[in-house]
Amino acid sequence: MKTIVIIGSTGTIGSALASYFKNENCIEASRSLKTKENKVHLDLSDFRSVCDFIKRISIEKIDILFLNSGVFEEKKYTQDGYEYNFMVNAFSPYYIAKRVLELQPDCRIVLTSSISILHAKQELNPKNWKRIYRNTKLIEHGLLKNLEGLYPNSIFYAHPGIVPSRLSFGLHAVPTRRFIQLFGNTLEAGANCLIYASSLPSCKNTWVVPRGIFNLRGRPKVKKIKRSVLLKDEIKKTIIKMEKELEEKYGI
């Protein structure tokens, strides 16, 4: 039996993933779960919760860790004063991946990325606030890519297509929501992209996307990522500073 950890297991795509792995030792984590057996309460905006989660999963020999959470919040900050989307979408998933790989370098990590990163910038104060989602997803992808230097062939990337969900509806106006409902991907097909990515030998400069038009829906295929995901020095410095500040504050 494999041990699978799913962060964001209560969401639309996460629930399809959890259902696919129901016969494995599947550990689910999200904000709305109460800690009990294989369910773990995890709030990615709270560094204490992130550290407790790392401690909990470190007792397991993890085969696959799915980083599948995602959020879009306007003008919100964490209790430690960091921009909320940045902490939840980028810093915390990266920090968890880094700590898990330090202990278990052969664990496979699958990141649910997003095609929206193709139009994103590494910028945390966008004029149009909705861009913070894609910008923080790009930074998340870049941070994971950075870890590949130390752990080659351990990190896999997938875009699940456009799936009707709380998150995708929160990012779009009513006409686009309707379009997503009519032409978007199903949650199972979205989850399939992630499952397929987890079975690949490597994901160097590639990701798994649905093969249909605009990668909206369809069966998974491997595709080259048509943009650079290398992080700017400014972002790398911000992450190092944040890591130091939080570890000092919480005595890690």
Ligand SMILES: NC(=O)c1ccc[n+]([C@@H]2O[C@H](COP(=O)([O-])OP(=O)(O)OC[C@H]3O[C@@H](n4cnc5c(N)ncnc54)[C@H](OP(=O)(O)O)[C@@H]3O)[C@@H](O)[C@H]2O)c1
């Ligand atoms: N839907 C799409 O079209 C689409 C397209 C491209 C990429 N994606 C990516 O797919 C992934 C899943 O998204 P989805 O569409 O399934 O959205 P969703 O239904 O809104 O699910 C989001 C998940 O993230 C968890 N989450 C949010 N904030 C959290 C926090 N502070 N701490 C811990 N967990 C948190 C939520 O759980 P709680 O609320 O219980 O905490 C939920 O399980 C995300 O990474 C998203 O960026 C989605």
